[in-house]
Amino acid sequence: MALIGVFDSGVGGLSILDEALRQLPENDYLYLADSANAPYGERSSDWIAQRSLALCRYLANEGCDAIVVACNTATAQAIQEIRAQLSIPVIGVEPGIKPAAMHTQNGIVGVLATEATLKSDKFNALLATLPSNCRFIKQAGEGLVPLIESGNANSEETLELLAKHLEPIQDAGSDTIVLGCTHYPFLRKSIRKLLGDSITLIDTSDAVVRQLKRQLELLQNLSTKKDVGSVTFISSKNEDRLLSMASDLLSCDLSLHAVTTQLLGDIG
Template identity: 45%
Template structure:
């Protein structure tokens, strides 16, 4: 494996670009390849077996392109497939799961909200993590049904999205949460709207920076950090429309190339 090989990143759509931005910020000299599997989104509504098959398909494409490490930038794919991927392929994998631990440890009201997909909330990995840290907490879990589709559809500023989010957050606010954990890589794009709805004392936690730092740590541990002091290049592929991918990454980073790819 060459240290100059790219980092691979995949998600069920455009949401994983929120993770990709953090990785590029933390590792500016690394090349990346990003797969947005938009035609199969959202993974959260699929069966565990379907999620595993899609994750294998994405992984094998990225391995064929020479990726030295793969970031599963999708909570649902991580919680349903990452163990199998690690057992099958001989490269490092970084997963993403809801940041329950920091919220649970820091909560003063002993009440936290988790906004996630059905696929994440019903997974064994989520149940394992949750049981470790939330025994003495009031945890309000809400499935964010319809949110991914609205983000993928470029409707971040829509009235429909605001109304849907408000309906999901009101039960959490009523139970005095002081932390909201985002359990989907699409959801960081909702933070400006979440801040409009939530009381000021509620802290929003997503996993982006933690994933980027872990990616850096694992590359270093495996002697795979790119030593070239040259700004990385970034290839982003969508198997459906590229419009929203272009919108969400327009100002995020340079040296990028976005194209359609049938994968």
């Protein structure tokens, strides 16, 4: 088994952790939420890069064999530098615009993501590689992450704001929507309520965990003795609150794992 770090600005990365616990339950996990500084999507590129690197260094120093940067914004702004600085596998996440382009029937794809992700060089470089006959409707989901972070993913306030953000995507006739932030899979029910079941929703949790699995298979001397590993929830704000939200948002059964919490101290 391996010790895997999963890092996000807040609870969004729980969507990745959920899939990891489903596919790779035998490993131990450190889930690090920088909730004191969420959301990242409205912060400067330099701040995001420096903070993300510092947190990933912390996870590496804790003995992680691999790290998942389970935040689209942090991946877009910092993944290259993190990989350059650390000697362990670092898996990032990015909006699933490539699978969306392959799946769409009418060539119109909505991309709901943070402003920082949509403006990033990494995202736009990826966009430039895709077929020109596919039209992407880019929409920043401003305000959605704080609502999810506050435990209001299914509130009327969130539904109203989400409807506003989805309107340009719907008006354009999109048949596919990319959930370009790891927080947004927790809005699936609300999106279905607003747009129905015919629209396709794309998120990359499964692909990210499959890449993690491939990276782990390349590592040597990893024990496979345990059936189910432990999960430690680390928060820069309130570790008990993080555990409570994880219990609400995760579909996996946390009671099967040894669960502990930890408050993140000063990491310099």
